[in-house]
Amino acid sequence: MTRWTPDAVRAAAAEWVWVPPGAPEVDTDEYHLVGYPESFEHPTQVARCRSARPADGLVGEVAGIARGWGRTTLGWWVGDGTTPAGLGEALARRGAEVVETVDVLAFDLAGGLPDAVRRPAPAGVDVRLVDDAAALRAANDVSVQVWDALVPEDDDAWLAAELADLGRPIRERGGFSVLATVDGVPAATGGCTLADDVARLWGAATVPALRGRGVYTAVLLHRMAVALEHGATLALVKGRVGTSAPILRGVGFTAYGQEHLYRQPLGPLGPGAPATV
Template sequence: MPTGDLETRAERLREVVETPRRAYLPLPDTQVIERPGWLQLLTPSLRQGGLNEVAYSALDEKEADAVIDETLEQYRRLGLRFRWTVGPDSRPADLAERLERRGMRRNETLGMIRGTSVPASAEGDITVEQVDEHTVEEYSRTMGEGWGMDPEPITAFNRLVLSHPGRRHRLFLARYRGVPAGTAGLVTFERSVYLLGGVVLPAFRGRGLYRALVTERLGYAAGRGIPFATIHARASTSAPLLERFGFETLCRFPIFTND
């Protein structure tokens, strides 16, 4: 993979692990709780997920259990689905085990990167389009179906994304023979785009739609001179596909959810 302006593995690892923590776009009710060794998002209006997470936690070993219990109770009290990322720079060393003991569900995740030079775009039955105000409801319904979520709050959030001044988020809708079949997004940074939210509806899987969504986003980045794409990919689902698409795995870490 070309190294471009990320010359060392340490630089690429920072781009994979640290940069995506700033990928969020807060809603009016989002609380961003940030202090040394801690970054947390809490958004009561998105009860089923999104903008509810502990993105970074480097805790003192003696205080970790109290902080964990307080945080879990905070989300439980509000009835919110959330996730807790235990990245390579998280502490204490047994943070993942402490979360597992409290019943959180572990998903193994790969931090991956590749250059944004791309193969040919999708052809034939598959089309991928960038979402605008005319297609945002269609996109949100498809996204809600794919992730098993209520589309109404998703639509409100996506409208905010589209209207945000100087926005860094882009949304993409994939169709199969004209029928909405998959969705994905990205967030732009100076040296990379962070790929997120890719999902294909079950009836359309195995037809190349996921690859088309990846390719379209790589092309978007390449066309704007952004040399790299990063992603946090679930080991059991998207990571094997992304390896075949040329992504390099730089780290492996768990993401926990409370469902």
């Protein structure tokens, strides 16, 4: 019998927080605030919030910390299990708006891979692990095109470090990435982090000119297959409702709720913020 009850899936999703090495963070019993690089689309985020305090006081406290880091905006992820109640309304009073909505989606791998795996890949589509210099550069080029990711300042140093990491077993390094090509042209990439037996799927990106060719699905299924080989029993992903979520549902993923990203402008004080914040 699977251990992945709806509550267990939601708990696994709540634990999914990525903190880059050296990034500022405040991780308390109530909330987890992370300062990502300024180049990120949403560089300062509250990834988790479970508090019994009044929302206005909590929002003011976190905003003060973010201002202390020199940040001008603050993102709050608000989902079905977020507390206190009324957090979204408190953020809206300070000028925050919902800028992104994702479905929390999961596939129980205890019964094997989805039926879609048994269908042949689209013509000309090939997916492989990122495990050498050529694949690393190609996958990075895709990310640069889609996510406006930064080109490494020192390409030789970046490549050497990445190749050294790839020399370790997948379980030891905690994950992997894949690269898809269409007729030999780099088309898509996607990553997977293995957290115990949970495969966290992230960063899927397809270059605009090659969308609609089934490449996203091919990248998804390949990551699921590799994760299953390495002991994963659950595939977990947060899919944007207007883009990837419908594809994921079509493959067989089940939705376990939604998360909304509120972006709060900070400025000197932020709209509606009390002078003491």
